Amino acid sequence: MDRRCAVRYPAAVLALVFAAWAADTAEDLLTAARIGDTARVRSLLQPAINLEVKGKDGKTPLIWAAQEGRTEVVGLLLAHGADPRARDNDGLSAYDLALVSSKGKHEAILALLPKPVRVRVDVDALWLPVNMTGSCFESRADLARRLQEIAPDALALAAFTDYARSAGKDALEIVRSDSEGLKAETAAEPPAGVRGAVILVVRPGVSCAQHADRLSLEIDVRVIPASGGAPAFHKTFGAGLTGHHEQVALNPTQYRPIFEEWAKLHAGSIYWEALRVLLRQ
Secondary structure, three states: OOHHHOOOOOHHHHHHHHHHHHHHHHHHHHHHHHHOOHHHHHHHOOOOOOOOOOOOOOOOHHHHHHHOOOHHHHHHHHHOOOOOOOEOOOOOEHHHHHHHHHOOOOHHHHHHOOOOOOEEEEEEEEEOOOEEOOOOOOOHHHHHHHHHHHOHHHHHHHHHHHHHHHHOOOOEEEEEEEEEEEOOOOOOOOOOOOOEEEEEEEEEEEEEEOOEEEEEEEEEEEEEEOOOOOOOEEEEEOOHHHHOOOEEEOOHHHHHHHHHHHHHHHHHHHHHHHHHHHHHO
16 A cells, blocks of 8 residues: 555554553453353453553452452452452442442452551440330339340440351451440540441330230431441331331240340341441541
8 A cells, every 4th residue: 555645643542542452441341240140251351451450439449359259250350469458439449349349248259358457446235225114914114124134235335246256257356245235326536546336225115015015126226437426327127117127026025036036137237337338437
């Protein structure tokens, strides 16, 4: 071909074409990693590809693959040099999201990624009598004494700490835990050097209805950042149309096992939701 007829593109035009190609390729890589298309990810892993490209949410291909449980893609990206310490807009890493999005079930992915330092936290529990209207079997004074003996705050605290140690993937280091009993609701600042605090406010419910007591249990959860101030997370478990529990007790000796069962039932959900918030701090 006659070189005099060849089309010469200015460098600026070539730069724009390359930028458009790079943007399309990066978006393609993010999508392929998220949906677990291993073959497509492999085909895109060219020297010019940016493995640390981020979407609007700040997630890299590795973070997406880890969050969605794409074990093969995670291994492939890591082998090509993807940074496992990159974080999204919420401050969460690939390990963090693999952990909290699956409640620890993405074990193969967690084994591939470097484990971060455990989150240090205080856990405090107290209980309030606001849902106790009376019993068919005991006076108000006797009912109050019985609940003091049952210590519903201690039941909730034990359920949370037991879950953290047995099923929490060693993500939390509980520096201090305290069962404060029946008292006014408080949210004290955690001591310096501690990542934050989880506060469990337990509200046992007892009411007399047709010669039997109806029991309920609500656990109000607040996560306080290490800097103090307003809670970064506030949610009630065991309340509302979907979460409300109610059970009949035919005598007061049934109170404790019922309350204990409900505390254990919610421990896992409380743990994972609190952990997600604490990881962002």
